[in-house]
Amino acid sequence: MQAKVVFFAGFFLCGTLYAQSLSSVVNRYAQVVSVFASNAADVDSLEVLPASVSLFSAGDTVMIYQAGVRSFSYLNNQITVSASGYAGRFEITRISKITGNILVLSSPLSHEGSVTYHPEGKVQVVRIPSYYDATVPVNEVLTALPWDGNKGGVVALMVRHCFTLEGKIDVSGKGFRGAQPTASSFFLPAICVSSDSSKFATRYGDYTLLSDYAGLKGEGIIVLPDSMKRGLGNAINGGGGGSGYLSGGAGGSGVGDGGVGGNEASICYHTGYLINAERGKGLSSVFPDIAEKRRVFMGGGGGAGVYLSSQPSFLSSAGGNGGGLVIIMAGKIDGHGEIIGNGSAPAMVAGGGGGGGGAGSIVVEANDYAGTIKISAKGGEGGNSSGCPAGSGMGAGGGGGGGGGLVGLNAGALPSGMTLNTAGGSFGRNFSSCSNNTAHSGNEGGVLYNLLIPLQGFCFNFLPDSQVICAGDHADTIRGSVPKGAGVPSYTWEWSTDGMTWNTLASNTRDYCPSWAFVQTTFFRRIVNLGIFSDTSNIHVIKVYPAVAGNILQATPSKVCEDDGGSIGIKTALSLSGGVPYAAWKSEWENDFSGS
Numbered sequence: 001m002q003a004k005v006v007f008f009a010g011f012f013l014c015g016t017l018y019a020q021s022l023s024s025v026v027n028r029y030a031q032v033v034s035v036f037a038s039n040a041a042d043v044d045s046l047e048v049l050p051a052s053v054s055l056f057s058a059g060d061t062v063m064i065y066q067a068g069v070r071s072f073s074y075l076n077n078q079i080t081v082s083a084s085g086y087a088g089r090f091e092i093t094r095i096s097k098i099t100g101n102i103l104v105l106s107s108p109l110s111h112e113g114s115v116t117y118h119p120e121g122k123v124q125v126v127r128i129p130s131y132y133d134a135t136v137p138v139n140e141v142l143t144a145l146p147w148d149g150n151k152g153g154v155v156a157l158m159v160r161h162c163f164t165l166e167g168k169i170d171v172s173g174k175g176f177r178g179a180q181p182t183a184s185s186f187f188l189p190a191i192c193v194s195s196d197s198s199k200f201a202t203r204y205g206d207y208t209l210l211s212d213y214a215g216l217k218g219e220g221i222i223v224l225p226d227s228m229k230r231g232l233g234n235a236i237n238g239g240g241g242g243s244g245y246l247s248g249g250a251g252g253s254g255v256g257d258g259g260v261g262g263n264e265a266s267i268c269y270h271t272g273y274l275i276n277a278e279r280g281k282g283l284s285s286v287f288p289d290i291a292e293k294r295r296v297f298m299g300g301g302g303g304a305g306v307y308l309s310s311q312p313s314f315l316s317s318a319g320g321n322g323g324g325l326v327i328i329m330a331g332k333i334d335g336h337g338e339i340i341g342n343g344s345a346p347a348m349v350a351g352g353g354g355g356g357g358g359a360g361s362i363v364v365e366a367n368d369y370a371g372t373i374k375i376s377a378k379g380g381e382g383g384n385s386s387g388c389p390a391g392s393g394m395g396a397g398g399g400g401g402g403g404g405g406l407v408g409l410n411a412g413a414l415p416s417g418m419t420l421n422t423a424g425g426s427f428g429r430n431f432s433s434c435s436n437n438t439a440h441s442g443n444e445g446g447v448l449y450n451l452l453i454p455l456q457g458f459c460f461n462f463l464p465d466s467q468v469i470c471a472g473d474h475a476d477t478i479r480g481s482v483p484k485g486a487g488v489p490s491y492t493w494e495w496s497t498d499g500m501t502w503n504t505l506a507s508n509t510r511d512y513c514p515s516w517a518f519v520q521t522t523f524f525r526r527i528v529n530l531g532i533f534s535d536t537s538n539i540h541v542i543k544v545y546p547a548v549a550g551n552i553l554q555a556t557p558s559k560v561c562e563d564d565g566g567s568i569g570i571k572t573a574l575s576l577s578g579g580v581p582y583a584a585w586k587s588e589w590e591n592d593f594s595g596s
Contacts, residue, residue, distance in 0.1 A: 063128055067122040133161050176218065205231040468542075491509060519544065
């Protein structure tokens with residue numbers, strides 16, 4: 001038997017591209033306190049609170065989003081809002097520079113005459129991270145900070161190449177906030193609607209003066225003064241508050257209506273005084289131009305009712321929070337995960353159920369879809385009750401269901417393998433022996449196809465970060481992202497050896513394949529022209545390392561037999577142009593049974 005020894009020498013290089021693993025919260029949020037935007041020809045800027053400046057840097061990609069309306073009209077006990085404002089509008093741009101607490105943008109914001117984003121409509125700026133490849137692994141959840149009245153509730157990201165979703169993106173309950181229930185100091189029968197129908201039937205009443213009569217409304221796209229926060233009326237997409245003994249709150253809306261809240265318990269039952277908390281109004285009816293203006297909304301909060309402070313065993317539940325927003329741009333989206341923006345459902349109680357939260361909005365724009373992604377923008381179920389007060393044939397009222405949300409896709413039809421659910425939430429029931437099923441379910445939401453994410457001043461123009469070759473080798477084709485935005489793009493490629501002085505290449509294609517053998521590190525960038533915008537990509541680096549030569553081994557002796565003594569000498573003529581090579585050695589023993 002003879003054995004032989006084989007040695008290998010290798011030259012190690014770095015620079016491996018990998019998919020970034022995502023979970024928890026990847027965005028940063030800041031309230032916008034001023035918008036400086038006089039006309040479409042200006043470069044605009046945003047003022048944020050000084051404490052928020054450190055969240056951003058020059059060059060960041062950001063999303064500007066207005067969650068609500070700046071004002072509303074109140075006439076004849078009805079609230080109306082103008083459909084001409086920027087509620088629900090958003091766009092993505094970049095920060096050019098930061099001066100003090102002013103974020104100067106790289107391009108003008110969109111305008112319609114003198115109308116643009118207004119801080120009174122709850123404007124926030126969200127930093128959007130960008131990745132080449134990214135993944136949400138199985139059992140991981142990517143989410144948002146909850147909406148706090150000024151900011152939050154948004155997941156937004158860009159993936160230049162492939163976004164693999166095996167886990168979840170979940171912003172359920174991250175939108176407009178549900179109302180808290182109210183403890184009334186009244187006793188029966190003073191808490192019954194029939195005892196003072198004018199006060200109990202109030203649609204918009206004072207926070208303090210009506211605290212014994214009427215529940216609070218869920219949060220929505222309007223900011224109500226304290227003098228209007230109680231009562232049956234909605235806050236547009238925020239569900240109305242329940243009035244009377246253990247009545248239910250109404251469901252918040254998405255683009256679909258929420259459901260009305262359940263009646264008070266029948267110990268108070270009087271056919272002339274049956275009232276329900278008013279459903280959140282579906283925003284597709286408030287803003288008929290949702291598709292044209294690409295409006296997206298967080299789900300409205302559910303309303304809540306009142307309970308007696310003297311009956312702590314019959315507590316009412318809070319309204320459910322609305323769903324948040326998800327905005328994704330990717331070259332390709334693949335996987336078997338879920339994107340969820342549902343309204344939340346209140347917990348079961350013995351008192352009146354809170355209204356379910358309305359669903360939020362989910363917008364996905366990709367050049368290619370694969371896998372079996374599930375998208376859900378469902379309204380939250382209305383709060384259930386188990387309460388049956390003594391003397392009641394019909395118990396505590398349930399909450400109205402939340403309205404279904406919006407799903408927007410750039411595709412012209414539902415991609416193969418993808419499933420959608422925009423159902424309204426079911427109404428809350430009373431599961432005691434004295435049932436109360438007078439609440440209503442929320443309505444279905446909607447789907448928009450051919451929806452493009454609005455970009456300002458850039459066109460989703462990305463290149464891979466780098467590749468590594470040896471001197472004298474040819475590089476791989478540089479494959480750029482497919483630009484986004486309306487229109488047909490044109491391309492210009494440039495190269496440099498120092499990253500400062502740029503030379504134009506004779507190429508107008510989306511991808512570029514260098515034709516020469518490289519002798520030094522070289523930088524490339526791509527300029528995309530689309531309409532009035534010109535967008536320069538990140539820099540792609542072709543890292544050129546000195547060529548390795550003489551990687552041939554010579555062994556003396558070339559073979560040994562079993563039980564032979566002595567040593568084996570190994571030598572190589574390994575050389576590296578311009579430096580000293582580093583070699584790693586590996587040994588492997590191999591038994592050869594062909595001889596003896």
